[in-house]
Amino acid sequence: MQPVSSFPDSCSTSILRLTNGVLSVLCSILVYEIITHLRPSLDDKKATFRAVVLSLYPLHWFFTFLYYTDVASLTAVLAMYLLILKKKFLLSSLLGALSVLIRQTNIIWMLFVACAGVIEFAESHQRNSAEVVDFSRSREKDDLSANRKGASMISNLRKRRAGSGARDKNKFPSQITIPMTHSSGLFDEIQNIIIISWNHFWELLVSFSPFFMVFVAFVAFVRWNGSIVLGAKDAHAVSPHFAQLLYFAAVSAVFMLPVHFSLDQVAVLFQQFRKNKLLNFFQWLMALTISFLSVQFFSIAHPYLLADNRHYPFYLWRKVINFHWSTKYLMVPLYVYSWLSIVSNLAKDQKKLWVLVYFVACAASLVPAPLIEFRYYTIPFFFLILHTNITDHKSWLVMGVLYLAINCFTMYVFLFRPFSWKHEAGTQRFIW
Numbered sequence: 001m002q003p004v005s006s007f008p009d010s011c012s013t014s015i016l017r018l019t020n021g022v023l024s025v026l027c028s029i030l031v032y033e034i035i036t037h038l039r040p041s042l043d044d045k046k047a048t049f050r051a052v053v054l055s056l057y058p059l060h061w062f063f064t065f066l067y068y069t070d071v072a073s074l075t076a077v078l079a080m081y082l083l084i085l086k087k088k089f090l091l092s093s094l095l096g097a098l099s100v101l102i103r104q105t106n107i108i109w110m111l112f113v114a115c116a117g118v119i120e121f122a123e124s125h126q127r128n129s130a131e132v133v134d135f136s137r138s139r140e141k142d143d144l145s146a147n148r149k150g151a152s153m154i155s156n157l158r159k160r161r162a163g164s165g166a167r168d169k170n171k172f173p174s175q176i177t178i179p180m181t182h183s184s185g186l187f188d189e190i191q192n193i194i195i196i197s198w199n200h201f202w203e204l205l206v207s208f209s210p211f212f213m214v215f216v217a218f219v220a221f222v223r224w225n226g227s228i229v230l231g232a233k234d235a236h237a238v239s240p241h242f243a244q245l246l247y248f249a250a251v252s253a254v255f256m257l258p259v260h261f262s263l264d265q266v267a268v269l270f271q272q273f274r275k276n277k278l279l280n281f282f283q284w285l286m287a288l289t290i291s292f293l294s295v296q297f298f299s300i301a302h303p304y305l306l307a308d309n310r311h312y313p314f315y316l317w318r319k320v321i322n323f324h325w326s327t328k329y330l331m332v333p334l335y336v337y338s339w340l341s342i343v344s345n346l347a348k349d350q351k352k353l354w355v356l357v358y359f360v361a362c363a364a365s366l367v368p369a370p371l372i373e374f375r376y377y378t379i380p381f382f383f384l385i386l387h388t389n390i391t392d393h394k395s396w397l398v399m400g401v402l403y404l405a406i407n408c409f410t411m412y413v414f415l416f417r418p419f420s421w422k423h424e425a426g427t428q429r430f431i432w
Contacts, residue, residue: 024064093210112361239370242294246335253338
């Protein structure tokens, strides 16, 4: 009887909240490990400082003191990502399954991690061995070069090649290296990855089949449950909320203020625009047009957003976005600039295909969500900032101070500015 009677004590509010505190420490360690893996040349002090700054990210830090699934969700996703960076595919897929159990929408980030793993898989094989492109072209070049030296040299060269090929198949493989550089085009990257993946099909299948099994199990669950949602299905019905993607870009850019809103960054974007004015003009025009249409036709005012004045989006919606009928349209250039700046910074250090997969993952996880919840932005934000090469120590310091200031404000309001509702008993508090 003793274990049964003590069970309520083990599930008290304090104990449950303590689990998030423990998970937040583990999450910080994972962030540090990912930073050192992605930036091996970074010294320990700088890596530790960056991990501390990211642990203070307001939308993550605030919920470490409450019993929400956000901290556990982020921890599971980052652990999954770290394991796939270390090429521990089976363990990574198991963590992916755990992350989906914690929050169903994490299936998107499991697929993103798997795609990132395939890209890294192709890169590593390209670095370590030559891959097939078109051996016939290589042979023709060799023959043409040999013809210039004379018929006798051609005969000797072919004999030598045939003999060496019989003795050692790996010395002169029927493959040549694929240039997997960041400057190559998107279609070139896709083509190269397809070729390398085909050459190592069985190895790729064995490595990533656990992720496919988790995905199949998730599809079976959705079919059985009738929805991805476990709770109030009507309140969280899938909706085409394309404006959510714009809000994410603006919020993320603000939380990386010294990176995206500096004169240097504006100058970089302007220089990129000048390189191909006509093409970039149409890209900007298309981005602005799509964003205006998203704000006009795919901006959802969820009933929870309009009714629950405990959350900051309630006030941002009323006091900023809907301050005037024109305000939501005037903010469109900010949204477009934020996304262009995000993509520009990611493209400096990541492949174009990686950036595209990241954007698709953001869209797949955010667009179906009808409710504006900044908590939904935490996982995509961490992937964004971890893969943005911010070398300026001053920028990290500014972000750290910004996060501390926001955390102090939100915690002060939460603790010392409670209020009551007339229609409901109890004390209400402001949270994200």
